[in-house]
Amino acid sequence: LVNTWKGTGVRRRPAAEPLTPGRWRVFNVDVTSSKDPGKDELGVHQVLHEAVCQRLRLECKDLPVTSLTVIRKSFDGRNTRKNKEPKFSYVVDVTIDEDAAAKGRRKPPMELAPSESLPEPLRCAVTQRKIVIVGAGPAGLFAALRLVDAGHGPGIVILERGQPVEKRGKDIGALFHRRILNRESNVCYGEGGAGTWSDGKLTSQIGRNSAHVRRVLETLNKFGAPDTILVNGKPHMGTDNLVRLLRNARAHLEGAGVQFRFGSKVQSLEGGEAGAPVTGVRLEGGEVIPCDHCVLAIGHSSRDLVKELYRLGGDY
Ligand SMILES: Cc1cc2nc3c(=O)[nH]c(=O)nc-3n(C[C@H](O)[C@H](O)[C@H](O)COP(=O)(O)OP(=O)(O)OC[C@H]3O[C@@H](n4cnc5c(N)ncnc54)[C@H](O)[C@@H]3O)c2cc1C
Known part of the structure; x- marks a missing residue:
C-alpha cells in the first residue's frame, strides 16, 4: 500500500529526493531521433546535456558538459505504431559537485554509479605452475x-x-x-x-x-x-x-x-x-x-x- 496512490492499487510516482555530490548513473535519458545527431555520435551533445539537466532539475549552466559520460546509447523504435517518434535512450554517468547538488533533485531511475576502477587483477604467490x-x-x-x-x-x-x-x-x-x-x-x-x-x-x-x-x-x-x-x-x-x-x-x-x-x-x-x-x-x-x-x-x-x-x- 505504501507505494500506491491512497491505497487504490495505482502505483504512485516516486518523489524526487535531494541530490548529493558524487558520481551518479542516470538511466533512460531519452532524446527523440529528430533531435539526436544519430547513431554514429557516441559522445555528449547539446540536446542530451539539456535532457540530463532537466532530469536533475538543474539549469545547464550549473552542470558542465564535461561532467557527463555516455555509458550506453540504444535506439528505441517501440512506440512508433502509436505515432510516437522513435528515440535514442541513453545511460549517462554524471559527476555532481557540491554546488550542483544544492540546486538539483534526484529522481529515479537513478543510482550511484559504480566506482571507475576495474576489478583488481589476480595476485598469485606462485607463478611457476604448469x-x-x-x-x-x-x-x-x-x-x-x-x-x-x-x-x-x-x-x-x-x-x-x-x-x-x-x-x-x-x-x-x-x-x-x-x-x-x-x-x-x-x-x-x-x-x-x-x-x-x-x-x-x-x-x-x-x-x-x-x-x-x-x-x-x-x-x-x-x-x-x-x-x-x-x-x-x-x-x-x-x-x-x-x-x-x-x-x-x-x-x-x-x-x-x-x-x-x-x-x-x-x-x-x-x-x-x-x-x-x-x-x-x-x-x-x-x-x-x-x-x-x-x-x-x-x-x-x-x-x-x-x-x-x-x-x-x-x-x-
Ligand atoms: C553459430 C553460433 C553463433 C553464435 N553467435 C553469437 C553471437 O552473435 N553473440 C554471442 O554473444 N554469442 C553467440 N554465440 C554463443 C557463443 O559463441 C558462446 O556463448 C561462446 O562461444 C561460449 O564460449 P566458451 O568458451 O564457453 O565455449 P566455446 O566457444 O564452445 O569454446 C570451446 C572451445 O573448446 C574446444 N574444445 C572442446 N572440446 C575440446 C577437447 N576435448 N579438446 C580440445 N579442445 C576442445 C572447442 O573446439 C572450442 O574452441 C553463438 C554460438 C553459435 C554456435
Whole structure:
C-alpha cells in the first residue's frame, strides 16, 4: 500500500529526493531521433546535456558538459505504431559537485554509479605452475589473459581440438560452399570457439555496463574491436573484426610465453576420479600432458569429453 496512490492499487510516482555530490548513473535519458545527431555520435551533445539537466532539475549552466559520460546509447523504435517518434535512450554517468547538488533533485531511475576502477587483477604467490587450458573459445582465452595479468605465462598451454582462425576460415568455407565437413575444425570447433563465424553480437548483461562487462569490452577493444562497442546499446563486432581480434590476442598471449597447440583434442583426464586432483590430460593419440592445474573451457559442444567427466564422477 505504501507505494500506491491512497491505497487504490495505482502505483504512485516516486518523489524526487535531494541530490548529493558524487558520481551518479542516470538511466533512460531519452532524446527523440529528430533531435539526436544519430547513431554514429557516441559522445555528449547539446540536446542530451539539456535532457540530463532537466532530469536533475538543474539549469545547464550549473552542470558542465564535461561532467557527463555516455555509458550506453540504444535506439528505441517501440512506440512508433502509436505515432510516437522513435528515440535514442541513453545511460549517462554524471559527476555532481557540491554546488550542483544544492540546486538539483534526484529522481529515479537513478543510482550511484559504480566506482571507475576495474576489478583488481589476480595476485598469485606462485607463478611457476604448469597450467593446461582446454579450449580456445572466449572462456579459455579470457582465462589465459587473466592468468597472464597475474604473472603466469610460460607455464600455460592452451589445447584446442580445432584449427587457428586462418585455417579454420578455409575449413568453414569448404563446409558452406562444397559441403565438406571437417569434424574438428568447423563452426563450433577451432580458435575463438563457437560463434566466431557469427556476426559477433555482444548481448550478455550489456545494459548495466558493470565493471566486469566493461573489462571484457575494453579487452576486446584493445585487441581490435571497434570503439563503438564501448557505448552502443547493441554492440556488434563482425566476423572480419573477430578474426583480426583473435590473431592479436594470440600474438599477445604468445608474447607472454603462452603456448598454443591446435589440432590437440583432449580425450580424458589423468587423475580426477571422484574429486581427486587432475594431474594431466591425455590427448587423442595417447600423449599425456602433465599439469598442476587444468581449466576446462570446452563449451557446450564437446559431448565426448563431457561423457568422460561423467564417467570420472566428482563435481565438474
Ligand atoms: C553459430 C553460433 C553463433 C553464435 N553467435 C553469437 C553471437 O552473435 N553473440 C554471442 O554473444 N554469442 C553467440 N554465440 C554463443 C557463443 O559463441 C558462446 O556463448 C561462446 O562461444 C561460449 O564460449 P566458451 O568458451 O564457453 O565455449 P566455446 O566457444 O564452445 O569454446 C570451446 C572451445 O573448446 C574446444 N574444445 C572442446 N572440446 C575440446 C577437447 N576435448 N579438446 C580440445 N579442445 C576442445 C572447442 O573446439 C572450442 O574452441 C553463438 C554460438 C553459435 C554456435
